[in-house]
Each structure stands twice: as structure tokens, then as C-alpha cells.
Amino acid sequence: MSESSATGVSPVSTPSPSPQNPADPTGHNPRRWWLLAIVALAQLTVVLDGTIVNIALPHAQSDLGMSDGDRTWVVTLYALVFGALLLLGGRIADYWGRKRSFIVGMAGFAVASTLGGMAQSTWELLAARGLQGLFAALLAPASLALLTVNFPGGKDRIKAFSVYGAIAGGGAAVGLVLGGVLTEYASWRWCLLVNVPIAIVAIVAAIPIIRESKAHGNTRYDVPGAVLVALGLGSLVFGFAQAENGWSSWQVLVFIPLGVILLALFVLVESRSNHPLLPLRILADKVRGGAFITGTLTGAALLGGLLFLTFHLQIVLGFSPLESGLASLPMTATIMVGATVLSKFLPRIGVRVPMTVGPLVVAAGLLYLSRITVDGSYAAEVLPGLILMGAGLAMIFVPLQNVALAGIDAHDAGAASAAVTAVQQIGGSIGSAVFTVLYTSAVAASLAGGYGTPVAQLQAFVDGYQAAFFWAAVGVFLAAPVAFFMVRPRPQDLLGSEPAMHLG
Template sequence: MSQSSPGLSPGITPDPRRWKALVFIALAQLMVVLDATIVNIALPSVQTDLDISDGNRQWIITAYALAFGGLLLFGGRIADLWGRKRAFITGLVGFAAASAIGGAAQNEAMLLGARALQGVFGALLAPAALSLLTVTFTDAKERAKAFGIFGAIAGGGGAVGLILGGFLTEYLDWRWTFFVNIPFAVIAAAGAIAVIAEPSFSRNRSPLDIPGVLLSTSGLVALVYGFTRAESDGWTDSVTLIMFVASAVLLAAFVFVESRVSAPLLPLRVVLERNRGGAYLSLGLAIIGMFGLFLFLTYYLQIVKDFSPVKTGFAFLPMIVGMITGSTQIGARLMNRVPPRLLMAPGFLVGSVGMLMLTQLDVDTSYASLLLPAQLLLGLGMGTAFMPAMSLATQGIEPRDAGVASAMVNTSQQVGGAVGTALLNTIAASATTSYFDDHVADTAKNAGAMELLRLDSMVNGYTTAIWVAVGILLVSAFIAATFINTGVPKAPEAGGEGAEDEAKVPVIAH
């Protein structure tokens, strides 16, 4: 089979070690995705052990999110310029070192510094991993299988992190939620050195766009911090509003600069192509709903249902099973038979049905009768939609832009996660307070009745926010159905003549 990515020389034989390479790329992706949730379950233990105040505990999550989200585009461009394999290995080694520092942290400053450092190296590693996958798998059928596996990990890895975090926190120590990254990184780096071979002609050796780096990084940091601040201090807080205004100004200036410079950090052709832009947008919106749900279900199971950390982690297994099934058994099998929109739109709709079921939660809800089937549907729908969305987001891209296109996938996920957590948590908190205030006068003033009202109020807040998440998933489905109009990817012919057919997504000319 020939190489078929646009811009690649026809007749080039695919790397025979590409499937081995996938193992180590997927392992690295799993480590990055795990880290987004594995620390969450350990937060109470971390806070107590290092004497971190309630006001500062959010920075354990925020320090990582700010560095990761703010530097992703820069990391993707460095991967294009420097070489994806080198960026990938450097990211793994740096991430392992930062994790070791975090696990050994003796005080708050040391821990927060390690989390920020994890974010920095994660921003280099994540786009390098996805772009390596993009330039390694160019045959349509093989690409579908590879992205099916990658999509399952990207979607379900967060839930796996909750399981692993529960085990490590309950049976070992919170420090192992950091130390566990080290073997992942060592194995992935050793494997990458041994088997990954990046095509040399896929480099982008254009000079680095320094104004673009500064504007995009500061704009994304302001945006992520604004949403994080909104969660803790409210949407009308002066600093929150300043962050949002600053983000809008900086990102608008970034777009203006990118349209003028000869070697932009983010070539606008990457995001302005209709299908790719639709994939970024629908994926980002879906992540908003998913991340908020992880947070709500974690608290619901531990506080309302009194599940242990380990039991809570295992309670997410149906979602993981659904994700893997949707990605590898539905998305990957049908990707080369039907247009992407016919997988993405129905996938988001099925996910919204699962989310809709969760609006019926109450204090006495049975896990088996509601939570289990709802998670299965949600995982099945998201897994089916994520795989073609992630593939489409990098399909048809010029090899020199593979890193920055991959970074845009991660950026939409990271910003979507920050937005979802802040937006839905704020809605839930407001609804909880309102429900409690409306019903407290009718409650007998005894401890049992007040505790029941507190739990009822909490669940009411969750379901109110979940209704919003349902609406967001419906919007994702609408965008997928209307924006995305590319056809079925065609398998390339021998000799490279199928290159144009496989890369149905057009690339806007310079």
C-alpha cells in the first residue's frame, strides 16, 4: 500500500513497525489522559497531608490545566519544527520527572510547581503523540483501526483514572497517583526509541512565530483561568470578567497576526476548513458535557451513595466498556463505509439519551436500573462519535501542519474540560443553593431531615446541570450533521494514486 497523506511522496511503503509504534503512542496518551482525573480522587488526602487551604486546593488541578491548555499550540508547533519523535520522547521524560517531583512533594509550592511542569511537558507530548499517529497511519482502513484504539483511550482514559486513583489512594498513598506515571513514561519512551520512525519529509522547518506563541499562550491561559475563577468566585467577579475580556482581545489579536505572518503558529487553513472546524467544535462541546458529568457522578457516588474511592472508580466501568465498544467495534468498523457525520451525529444523540436518563437521578436511585444503562449509552455514543471526530480533525492535513492540527484537537478537549467543569459546576451549585433555600422552611429542624434535604438539594443541582449537558450534546450532534459534509474515505490505490481520494478533506491553499 502506498503512502496517501496529502503532500507525501507517492509509492512510499508504510513503516512495518507502525502497529508496534501504536502501542507506545497509545500508552503515552493513556498516561496524559489518566493524569487529568487520577489526582481528583486523591485531592482530600493531598490537601490534608500537605496542609493546603480550601482556597488553594483548586490550584492542584488548575496549575496543570493552565500550563497544558495554554501551551498546546506551541507544543504542537515545536513538534512540527523539532520532529515529532524527539518531541514525544522529550515530553515523556519531562512528564516522568515532573511526576517524580510531585510524588515527592513536601509542601504546597513543590506540588503546584510539579503540576505546572506536568502541564508543560504534557503540552509537548499530547500533540506529538497524535501527529505521530497521523503521519504513521495513512491507509484508510488501518487509520480507522488506529484511531479507534486512540479514541477509546482518549475518551475512556479519564474514567480509568478514577478507578486507578481510587485504588492507589485507598490502598497505597496519594503520592502513587504521581509515581504511577513513571513506569508508563519509561516504557513508552523506550519503545518509541526502538520502533517509531518519523518520516523526515513531514517536518515543518519554517521559523517560529514568536508573536503567535505569546498571544495564543496568554489568550488560552486567560480563558482557562477565567473559567476556573468563575467556578470558585462566580461569573460576575471582577477578575473573572477581566480574564474573559483579556482572553477575547488576545485571541482576536492572535487571529489577526496569524492571517498576516508568512509562517504562522496556527495556519488558518487548519481551522477554517469546514469539516475540520466542525470536528474541533463538536468535539470540544461534547467534552464540556463529559467532564462535568465525571465530576457530578464522582461526588454523587461518594457523598450521596457513600461509595468508597475504589467502588466509585469501578462504578464508571460501564462507561469505559461503552467507550471501547463504540470506538473499536462501531466507529472503526464503519468509518470507511459511511460518511463521518453519520457516525458523529448519531453518536452524540445516543450519548445525549444516556445523559437524559441521568436527569432522573435522586437520592434513592438504583445503580443497576439507571446509572449502569445510562453510562453504557453515554460511553457507546461518545466512543462512536469521538473516533471519527479525532480522525477527521487531522485527516487531509498537510504533513508539516500535523503537529499543530493535533494540538488543536487537544486544545478543544482541554479548553472544553475547563469550560465544562466551571460552567456545569457553577450551574449545579446555584441550583443546589436555590433548592435548599426554597425547602428549608418546610423541613423539621432535626439532623436527619436536614441531612436528607442537603442530599436532595445536591442531587437537584446535579440534575439541573445535567439537563444543560444534554442540550450541549444535542448542539454537538447538530454541528456534526450540518458542518461536516465530507464523504467516505477511500482506500488508496497502489502507486499512490489514491492519495487524493483518501484525503477527501480539502486543505485550503496558502
């Protein structure tokens, strides 16, 4: 048995050079750092759009007359459609062309954002958010696949994925800041319309800089698999979202089991297909599987936690949208600093330690936030928790994509990239739904013993936020033992197969 197989992970494979594959296995691609900047911009747009509307939700709800349930679906629907269609989007990127998919995905995302920014009713906004998720499902895997094939190995690969990971972790908080600025000084609609100029810049830059790359050989689409995974994930998230009406409601009892059955059928179809949507060899590796589970649990805690933090800052502490957005900056700054420091040590210490300690630090931050009170201050009750979360998220997201994509063949770059993003988005979608149920139950229990006064209502809200933060902490804590026992590659596996002369 070879040393690499004994560790449970293969060295990063190096794509063969071809006219369709601009990644040079010797590491010489003069435009790849510009490509990284373009991909980072696209990734920031996709990630921040999951949270940028959080700040604007109270204003959008008032303007469009949305119910509380519809308000939650503005966030959940984007993550649901995005996650459900990511695997298909990844295969389209592989077969149709990653550059082409990137440009079309970016353009479509801009159009959907324009429709959302001009929405005059709740259903128009929800439809636009769903359309955003659809094009994001094409854009995100194409972006990460381009990064994978252009940085096949070496320390440059670690640096590139560190940038990508920092954006994945900090982009959500950046969305809160940008959402606050736009809502305060312009309109909540600009939280969607801002994507248009960003998309134009990315597309104009991508056309001359990015060269096309695509998979060769078997490029038939797995239509049955695409239908099963989309319906399965959709049913699962819808079932959890309906738990707000009670865990014994017929929607919960029907759609959650239906989702599990459809996903089980998807796995069966993939195991027998000679052109699977998601090759099971991608999931079979223990190290990669551990990274996927860690990403799912972290995505749930991050999106669910930030959603209720926004409500607490605005509704209980009385922050303006701008103040609420700026209040999340310490977490973003901590992620950026942590990512910079960690990327320098990652080749020596490996990924097991940071990916084990990271969830524990994030959980500590969420537990700290679960101690918030009605009359507490931001500095004492919120800020320390945000800094802890930022430090922990840096330890998770910097190595996560690198580990999850180690040993992936160039043919499957898009599919594997889609799987990495999908687990985080689906985790966030389910997490938002479950934490909303827990929040609602805690609020109802608190109001049952109160007198309906404004103070009692605020206390009920805080009780709900405390419950959401606590259970988010429990969820991300479970990622620590998963990473400890499953994510165990050697430090040198992170460097791939780039020659030693290019590692200094």
C-alpha cells in the first residue's frame, strides 16, 4: 500500500496541459493571479448575497407587506435553489466549459438581481431570489473549478485557496456591512442592484484573462440524478421550514421523509450510472467526506447565527441598518487576519489541528452570544462572541476547500467544486429553517408567561435569539470530532505535485 493511500487521501492530481486547460502543471500560468482576483470577486458576490438582504429585510418586509414567514423565505429560498442545483451546475461547467459557464452565470445573476431590486410584490422578490440561486448554482462551481485547474499544486495553491476560504467565511459578514450602508443611504433595493456593476466588471475582466477549460471523454448529462437530487434537497429543506407550524404537521411528516427517500434513490442511481452527476468516488474518501460534513455543520451555524444576530442588533439594541452592518466588521477582520496568518503555517502544521479547533472556537463564540440580554451592550455581550467566531471560521474555511478538492481529477473539477459549495449552502438552508423553528418555539413559550408589554415582547425575542445561538453552537461543535477523526491528510498532501523548485 502506498503512503498516500494509507493516509486516506491522494496527492493533488495535476491536470494535463491542453488547449482547453490553461493550467500548466509546472505552475507557470502568468495570468492565474488575475484569474484569482476575478474568481474572488465572483465568490464574494455569491456569498454576500446570502446575507446582504438580512439587513434590508425589515425595510423590505414593511415596503412589500411581507409576513414573517415570507421574510424567512427571502433568505432560505436563495440558499435552497442554489444548493439544490449546484451539482447540475458543476457538471454543466465541466462539460459546457468553465469560462462560458462563469460568464453566463454572472450575467444571469445580474439580471435576476435587477428583477429583485425592482420587485413590487412579495412573490416578485421571492421569484427573483430563486432565479439568483439558479444562476449562482452555475457560477459558483465554475469559479472554484477554474481555481482548481489553474492552481494544481504547490504553495501557490494554498495561498489561492486561503484567499478563497477567507472570502467564503468573511463574505457573509461583508454582506451585512454592505447591506447596512446601502439600506441606510440608498434603499433596500440596492442590496440587490449592487450586483449589476460588480457583474459587469467581472465579465469584462474575464473575457480576455480566463481561457476556456472543459472536461473530455464521457460528457453525457445525468438527467435522472439531477432531478432526484434537486427534488430531494428541496423536499428536505421545505419540510424543515414547515416545522415552524409544529413537528407533527403533515408537511413535516411528508416532505422530510420524502426528501430522505429521494436522496437515497439519487445515491443508488449514481452508483449505477456510467456518467453520474456526482461520482461517488468524490465522496468515498474519508478525508474529503469529513471536510464535507464539517462544511455542512459550519454553514448551518454561520448563516443561521448571523440571521438572528441581525435581528437582535436592530430590534433589541436599536441599531440602524448601517450600525448593524458595521457591528459585524470585527468578525470579518478577524477572519481576514486569521486567514493570512494560517496560510503561512498550513504547509507545516497540516489541516487536522485547525479544522478540529476551529469548530470549538466558533461554538464558544455562539455560546457567548447566547448570553445576550435585553439591556446588555454590544461591547460586552456581542463583540467578544464575534471575534471568537471570526477566529474559528478562519481555521475552518482556509483549509476546507483545499482538503475537499485534494486528489480530484480535472474531469471532475466542476462536480467536486459544486459538492463543496452545495454542502455549505444546504447546511445554511436547513440551519436557517431549523433555527427559525427553535426561535419561534422559544418566543412562544416566553410570551405565554408574559403580559404582552413591550418589555415582555423584547424579552421573548431575546429568549428566541438565545435558543438559536445555543443550538447553532451545538451543531458546529459536532464538527470538531468529525474533523479530528476523519480529516487526517499529511501536510505535504496540500502541496500537490508541483515541483519543489516552485514551492519556495
